[in-house]
Amino acid sequence: MAMTTSDSAEGTQLPCGRSLDALWAGLASGTAAEPDEHERTCPHCRTARDGLGALLGAVHGARAERDEPPPSSLRERIMGAVRAEVRRGELLPLASTPHGVVTISAQAVAVVVRFAADTVPGVRARRCAVQLAGEPGTSADGVLQVELSLVVPAGPRPIPDVVDDVRSRVAGAVDRSVGARLGRLDVVVEDVLDAGGPDSTGGAR
Amino acid sequence: MTTLPSDERPAVPETVLAAIAAEAVLAVPGVDRLEPRFGALLGSLAGSAWAHVQPGGVPGPTAGVDAEVQADGVHLGIDLAVSGRPAAAVAVAVQQAVADAVRSRTGLDVARVTVAVLDVDPAS
Known part of the structure; x- marks a missing residue:
């Protein structure tokens, strides 16, 4: 799977x-x-x-x-x-408490994002970049900005519908698994994959 | 708030503080594991320490916890992996649990507990 x-x-x-x-x-x-x-x-x-x-x-x-x-x-x-x-190497501030700061690896968040996108039928996540939506140490802590590139299935579903699904799955996963808010998600559709076509192995080539 | 006189050695070694913290971290729901520090592994591999690298061995129980006694109290740095609960909430709970455990078991003030979540189970 x-x-x-x-x-x-x-x-x-x-x-x-x-x-x-x-x-x-x-x-x-x-x-x-x-x-x-x-x-x-x-x-x-x-x-x-x-x-x-x-x-x-x-x-x-x-x-x-x-x-x-x-x-x-x-x-x-x-x-x-x-x-x-x-x-x-790339830790993003999630929260700040009287004890000190709590950070999360941008790459760990990217794994969550890609996994969530892959749960939409036919969609395959490729590259994912995660950063803080604003300046560190401000109210922007815990609000993330994500850039995600995708392969989407060939019709009949309109691509905007598919991307909407990806958007809601990703927002849900970021909330549930990370405990952060998805402030912005930029999606780039890189390719369309025929249903029943060769099985993509995922990841970058 | 109590501070140690400058001529007094801390009564509790940092390795013990790290062990107390590690035990508290692992008891917090949602913590999957500690993420060992790279330097700690490198150190364990160096020279005659090879004998301690056991087949099937796991990193030491305190790997992933950094404890330091400073003038204003104990500073703790914790690297961990989270599963099944929101990472932010787990990390904040870890801060509290660690501060409570170190304070109650050593009597030392805890000045800072920073937590870095290095891995999140995406399927949870």
């Missing part, structure tokens, strides 16, 4: 669309020791590369010392830590 596909793909995908697994494979095997042009300028890829590189170095050092392969769970822990590190 489409939902599970995009959900699992999301787990290892960076906000720019690159795969964390591919980055790891390239670094671990030495085939991608040098960053390519995109990776040199993309902040997400740079964070991930630096993190994976540092952890790989630590693993190699430890392996040489102990002469044993790393446990398989280690890979998951490393991927989890690097994913979390990337997500720490």
Whole structure:
């Protein structure tokens, strides 16, 4: 089912669309020791590369010392830590209390948005950018502004109706899962997909 | 409000404060897990600490909590993942739960509890 596909793909995908697994494979095997042009300028890829590189170095050092392969769970822990590190890069203020500020990862919100859009039959979410609707530290905290690109199903439903459905699902999910208000949702329809056409695997290509 | 005299070491080590906070965080409904700090994992992998990386092991119970004793009280930073409830409400509840737990169990003032939600289960 489409939902599970995009959900699992999301787990290892960076906000720019690159795969964390591919980055790891390239670094671990030495085939991608040098960053390519995109990776040199993309902040997400740079964070991930630096993190994976540092952890790989630590693993190699430890392996040489102990002469044993790393446990398989280690890979998951490393991927989890690097994913979390990337997500720490873009935190949006959700609320401010006497105890301090509460923030949420923009990427975590994007996952919620894309998942909600995918629940509309035939719709496939592609790129999603989330930011605060106003200046941080003002009443705009907790009000989000989202830009979302979509693939919509080919007729007979009018595209505006489909987009309206997406809008209400996304607003509902942001309220329910994030506890924030969707101040603005800009939708870009990128493509129309034939019903019964080839199954899209979702995500960026 | 009480403050420690400057020549007195904090009676409670920061690792213990982090453990108390972590226990309180995980008891809040809607908290799925703590998100371990990258640096903590890197540290655990370095050199002879390799022995502590067990097959099938999970990050230490305090990974994801940062505790610091400063002049105005305890500062806590918490990174977590939320599931099944609105992230904002869960995070605010975590702030209160952590402040209460640390204050009641150590007697130290809690100056600040910041919470970052790094993951939200989209299917909930």
